[in-house]
Every structure is written in C-alpha cells, then in structure tokens.
Amino acid sequence: MPNPSRAALIDRLPKAELHLHIEGSLEPELLFALAERNGVAIPFASVEEVRAAYSFFNLQDFLDIYYQGMSVLLHEQDFYDLTWAYLLRADADNVRHVEIFFDPQGHTERGLAFETVLSGIERALKDGEVQLGISYRLIMCFLRHLSEEEAFATLDQAMPYLDRIHGVGLDSSEVGHPPAKFSRVFARARDLGLHVTAHAGEEGPPEYVHQALDLLEVERIDHGNRALEDAALVSRIADEGLTLTVCPLSNLRLCVIKDIADSPVRRMLDLGLKATINSDDPAYFGGYINANFHAVAEALDLTEAEIVKLAENSFTGSFLPLTDQARHLNEIAEAVHG
Template sequence: MPNPDRAALIDRLPKAELHLHIEGSLEPELLFALAARNAVAIPFASVEEVRAAYDFSNLQDFLDIYYQGMAVLQTEQDFFDLTWAYLQRAAADNVRHVEIFFDPQGHTARGVAFETVLDGIERGLIAGQRELGITFRLIMCFLRHLSEEDAFSALEQAMPHLDRIHGVGLDSSELGHPPAKFARVFAKARALGLHVTAHAGEEGPPEYVREALDLLKVERIDHGNRALEDPALVRRIAAEGMTLTVCPLSNLKLCVIDEIAQSPVRQMLDLGLMVTINSDDPAYFGGYVGANYHAVADALDLSADQIVRLAQNSFTGSFLSAAEKALHLERIVDAVNG
C-alpha cells in the first residue's frame, strides 16, 4: 500500500542506476521527433499507437520493437538528445550516478559509425555531469544473438576509445545464447582493463548465472532472478558480495513475473544479497528508477531500512572508486537524517 513517509524517503534518497540501456529510454515523443528530423518511416501513426505496441509477452517481443525503434537514431545529435532526455528524468528521481549500457552493434549494422554513437552519448553524459551533477560510467554491450566474432569486431572498433569506455556487458536475446559463447571476448576485455558485467538469469536458467561468474568472471550480474532457484548459487552470490541489478517493472512488463508483488527484491534482501533497483528500458517498461523503487516498496511493504539499503547497494555495487562510494554513502546518511 502507498505510504507517504516511505514515498518521501524514496524521493529524497540519492541513488545510482546501474542497469539502463540508453536506447531503451527512447520515449515515443522523441522517436517521432527523430523520425521526422531524419526522414525515417516508422510503422506508427501516433504516440498512442506506439505505446499500445509496448504490450509484450516475453523478451523477444520487446527486442523486436526495440531494434525497430533504433532506426531513428542516426546522427551524433540524436544520441545526445536521447542521453540528455534520460538524464533529465534521472535527475528528477535524485539519481546522482549512472552506469549506462549502449549497443554499438545495433547501430553500426545500420551504417551508423561507432564514433557517431559514442560521441553523442558521451557529450550528453558530460553535459549531465556539468549541468545536473550526475556522474557516469559507460558500458558497451555485446549483442548475444550475434556471434562472438561479431563481438570481437565491436571490441576492435572500440579500441581507439577505451579511455572513454569503462566496461563491457552482454545483452539481447538470452535463451539459447549462454555466457559461455562469449568467454574469449570477455577475457580480452578484462585483459584490456575494462569492467565486466552480463545479463544472466532473466529468462535463462541458473546455469547461465554460474557461467557468467565462472567463465566471464563478471563483477556483477544484470537481473539474476533465476539464481534464486539454486540455493547453492544463492549462497555463493551472497558470500562473494556479487551485485544484482534487478529491474522490477521490466520483469513485470516482460512477464518474468505476473504481478509486482512477485518481484524477488525482498527475498533477495532477506537472503543478504546485494540487490539494486534499476529501470532497464524505461520508455518501454513504464517507469524510470523512482517509479521502480515506489512500485516494489509498496507491493512488498519494504521498511525504511530496506529502502535505504537498496540505495546504499546502488553505490556500493557501482564501478566508482572507494572514495567516491564513501562520499555518496555519506550523502545517503544525510538524506535519512534530514
């Protein structure tokens, strides 16, 4: 049930967002504006028609329309506008640090230069840091429905820009594309000094989570819901302090859960897991990070201490330095006491 005190606490807590696909923040209004700017035909007559299409039964349904929407992103300014629009919404939710994913293969395959994508997103992130006070890390994802060879090509394209890219991830269609498929390219990324994370255990089985840990040697798991099916795996994740970037409204929209009260967030907290709250692809899933916090807090009747722990976890699980994490954690204490 809604609780005014709980809602106020959520709103004033500083937060980090660790699981956000920047292409998934493409709101229908911006999609239409960019389609007009770039003379790109789209199969929708109105914003309302786009929103009606955002009715998915599984991950693949979503991905089909997600890649379709990407077609309007063509210029550096498009990627800047996309990033800036997201950061303004993040700032409204008191997000102070973001670690965002981008999918270069989804753009280079359309003839958009890697540098065009990177330059526009980075310019937006730098503007967000300067004007909104939101720090950032940028994570390049490999599309798992494509080959590892294709992932190696994407990494090669990134090589001249590694001072601007902080990590690599693994996203897109999970079932049938286990983490083991990308073991070699992740080894190379680690050798280059990049942070590593991967989607695992959203629709894929617990074994995918184990592979991400053992073969990709990830620093955190994106989603991780199905790890709960394996008690030994849960104990390991807890013992290693592995961060899980859970996305409640995404899970609901993609029918990973039937209702928000089935979100695994509270169970993960009770098990001592380093769970965080994130929005995934908020334009498609109906809410940015604040909405995700409010939804699970109300549906699971989370206590103030649990909500604070989620905010703390978001910084602790980030790729920030120890000193930067400590500063944000102090600000959480100030927000609680204030």
Template sequence: MPDGFTSAEERAAFIAALPKAELHLHIEGSLEPELMFELAQRNKVAIPFASVEDVRAAYAFSNLQDFLDIYYQGMGVLHSERDFYDLTAAYLTRAHADAVRHVEIFFDPQGHTDRGVAFGTVIAGITRALDDARTSYGMTSKLIMCFLRHLSEAEAEKTLDEALPFLDRIDGVGLDSSEVGHPPAKFERVFGRARSLGLKIVAHAGEEGPPAYVHEALDLLKVHRIDHGNRSLEDPALIARLAAEGMTLTVCPLSNLKLCVVNDITAHPLKTMLDAGLKATINSDDPSYFGGYVNANYQAVADALDLSKDDIVTLARNSFAGSFLNETGRAKHLAAIDAYAAAA
C-alpha cells in the first residue's frame, strides 16, 4: 500500500467519510432508471424501454454522442416542478451519503424549454431541493446553467434572457453537450455578456476536443474552471500555464472510462495531473449513466492508480479550493479536511 494506509480497506474507509465537494455534476445525468420509470408513469410519457434492466443495458456507450442521445431521451420524463425537485433531492441524498459537503451542479434549461417546460418550473424544483439539503444536511450549493454547444449562440443568448429573472439563484454559466466541432469560440459573445452580469464562467473543454479548445476556453471565454481538461496533457505549454494559473480541472474518471476517453482506468491521467501540479478534482459527471457517484470515482482511481493518503487529501482540498464558495466558506471546509486527515 502507498504511504498512509495499511490496507485497501483502510483506504476505502478513509475515502468514504472524507469531506469533499462535487463541482461537476449534471443534475439530469443523475436520473436513475427507477426514477425515470416512475416519472414516465406519473407524466404519462412513453419511453422505449420495457424495464429498468433494459435502460441499464442501453448504457453501453462508445463515445460522447452515443451517451447524449439517451441522455436527452431520458430528460423527456421531466415535466413538473415536483419532477425536478424529486430528481435533485435524490442526487443530494446520495451525495450526502458520500460525505459531500458542498455541490456545484449543472442544469441544461434548453433541454427542457425546447420541449415546452417553463424555465421557472425547472429552477423552482431544483432550488427547492437545494434549499432543503441545506436545512437537512447542512450542504451548501451553487447552481450553474449550461448552454448546449450543439445549438447556436443565438439560442444561448435567448436562454440567458430567460434566466435574467432568476439570477439571484444562478451562480454561473457553463458549456456542455457535443464538444467536437463546437469550439468555445462559438460562444464568446454570450459568455462575455454572462461575465458582465457577474456570473462565474466554466466550460467543458479537452474531453473529446483538442487542447486548442482549452486554450479558447481560457482566452476567449475567460473561464474560472475547466471541466474535464484531460487532453490538456497533450500540450506541455498548456500544462505549465494551467499549473501557473492555479486553474481547477473538474475531472470525471468513471465518465472518462464509460465514454472511452480512457481505455482502462489504470491508464487514467489523474495522477499525472497531480504530479504536474495541476489542481485536479474528482467528480461523477452523470452518475446514473456512468456507474458511480463521487465516492465510487474516488475509489476507482485510488485502487487503479494506487493513490496515497496525501494524493486523496489533495484531491479533496482541491475540490473546495476550486469551488465558488467565499474565502471563509472554503477555509472552513479545508480545516475540516485537515482535521479529518490528522485524526484518521
């Protein structure tokens, strides 16, 4: 075993209760098959699956687009404020069980408004669940609205217009969906407008897209975080820049495996990122589809890459240091991690 643990079981127990934040979670991607069936029945929505087992069998993706096709299909069962509440509350319960103290979740309003669901319905359900998690679990949260990059910048502008009455509950904007062929440059103006409104900026870049997309996210969108960023490792100058700027990368190991970004979890670049001085974090992305919530992601790379106690603590510390909490909030959580590590 690496320094700090005497057994794999000891490491697993350490991960299980380690305070952590999750910074890369698509709330629609936490829709478990059981809830999908329940909501389909509640809303009288036909879905092309006869059973929960059929849904799980469909989760055999070879690339990002294969996943997105079923992801958008599953989203179609979400209609009412109650649906969005139930979806979000179910994720937050799972996150709490994984010792997650703070979440920064993505939602895709265009995937709902384009099928006639009001923007206000979506955000009311999500934020009510976030408020309840603060009361029940002491869990803090930030909400990040994503633009779908396979759609146009004009459509993103329209979505930002729809968000204006709700900016007291929206903390940032992001960019997700099909990466290849839709570079960050496509959305430079709408992200500039979002920045002028005081919103934090993040973007998916360097998952399937090239290192050039990461450069564009930094230089044109002026992001505060990079979501994924794996392919940054192909560009030594970019690695040096990300390290020098202290740019947080929200890495999603089981997602990378499921979408064939890596062929084997033992080949995951997370340890390489840490060794290069990059502020990598561990996140679950779309846990229902990719086979694991945040602790499962920690455990998978800890086992595959034989991570040390120091590595694991660094990843947890990075998750709070890279969050959009204020300095006092970050310091509180960092102190909790240090106390936990010292006592373990």
C-alpha cells in the first residue's frame, strides 16, 4: 500500500532537477505535432504508434530512437515549445531549479545553426524564470560516440555564446568511450570558466568514474551507479562531497537495474553519498521527477527524513550560489514543518 503521508511530502517538497536531457522530454504528442508542423516524414501514423515505438532494452536501443525523434526539431520555436512543455511539467512537480542538458551536435550535424537551438531553449528558460519562478543553468553536452576533435569544434561554435551557457557535460553511448577520450576538451572548458560534469558509471565500469574525477575533474557525477563496486571510490566520493545524479526510472527502462527495488539510492544514502533523484529522459522512461521520487520511495521504503535529504541534496549539489541554495533549503524546511 502506498504511504499517503510520504507521497504528500514528495509532492509538496521544493526540488531541483540536475539531470535532464531536454531532447529526452519530447513527448509523443509534441513529436507528432512538430512532424506535421514542419512537414517531416516519420514512420508513424498516430501518436499511439509513436508511443509504442518508445520501447527499448538497453542504452543503444534508446539512443537510436532518441536521435530519430530529434529530426522534428528544426526551428527556434520548436526548441522553445519543447523546453516550455518540460518546464510546465517540472512546475507541476514543484521543481524550483533546473540544470538541463542539451546536445548541440545532434542538431548542428543536421544542418541547424547552433544559435537556433540555444535561443529557443534559452527563451523558454527565461520565460520559466519569470512566469513560473524556476531558475536554471544550461549545460552543453558533448556526444561521447563522436571524437574529441568534434567536441572541440562544438566548443568553438559555442564561444560567442558562453555568457549564456553555464557548463559542459558528456553523454551518449558510454561503453567503449571512456572519459579519458575527452580530457583535453574538458581542460579547455574548465579554463573558460565553465562548470563540468559527465555521465560515468551507468553502463561503464568504475574506472570510468575514476577517469571522470581524475582526468575531467568533474564537479559532479551523472548516474554513478557502478561506483558502488569500488569501496575506495565510494570513500573518495563521500569524502569530497560529490553529488551523484541518479535516474531511477531510466535505470529500470535501460536495464541498468532489474527492478526498481534494486535502485542504488538507499545504499548511496547509507554510505554517506550525496545522491539526488532525476528523470533523465522522462518522455522515454515513463516519468518526470515526482514519479521517480514516488517509485523509489515506495520500492525502497524510504523514510521521510531520507526523502527530505534527497531534496536538500538537489539544491546543495546544484551550481547555484550558496545564498540561493540556503534560500531553497529554508523553503524545504517550511514545506516539512508547515
């Protein structure tokens, strides 16, 4: 039986989302609508057929569908509509701050201008700040299945817009593409004053997490599940207070875990790690941030104190200034006791 008190707490807690791929929030309804609006041929006759196609068994199967879905995004307004639709769902889940990823290489290689992508996403984020009270940071990801030279080219494209971009990340196919492959471009990004984060330890081994820390010098680790296989690595992550952006429903759908009860969230908390809950690619994985909280809370029988800790971690693990973090922590305390 679901615990109604716990569920109500999750719903009212302010949260930050630190691991969200904006292209992965493309719901079937919007994909179908954009295909019609832009005259893009897709192999689906209805929204229902699109939704049925959102079926996969591992990361690569998902990525194949994910990149196919990108094909309907052509104009600045498309990226605005995509981002605004996500922000409305985030607002409904009481998300007060978002740090979203976008994949410029997935669009520029299709002939779109970098500014088209950035401007559409950013315009929606700015509207979300004003109209919904959701602050943001924007993180540009490099696709790890492409070369470091291509990542450098993307960083060069971004140079005129770096005052509008807050960080860089590393995503896409993990196995066979270790963080070490991108050490030079991450060094350049750090020199430019950008925040740095990277996907590591989702399907890749603990060694990839070591490389993300030692070679990329990341400020937080996206996923990080397999770090738990290395006791020394766990101690290091705990000692350094590094944040892990865990995505429970994503882990389940991509068969990183066999059952939601296998989510590493409880174990991470027990080990003193700064775990957070995120939705990753929610249109494909079956739920936005509250759905992830509810699934994990029920499966792991999390206490209310643990749920509050996860919400607090989402702000203290963010790239917000300490004063803003403190304000959000006060709002959490008010939600708990009010």
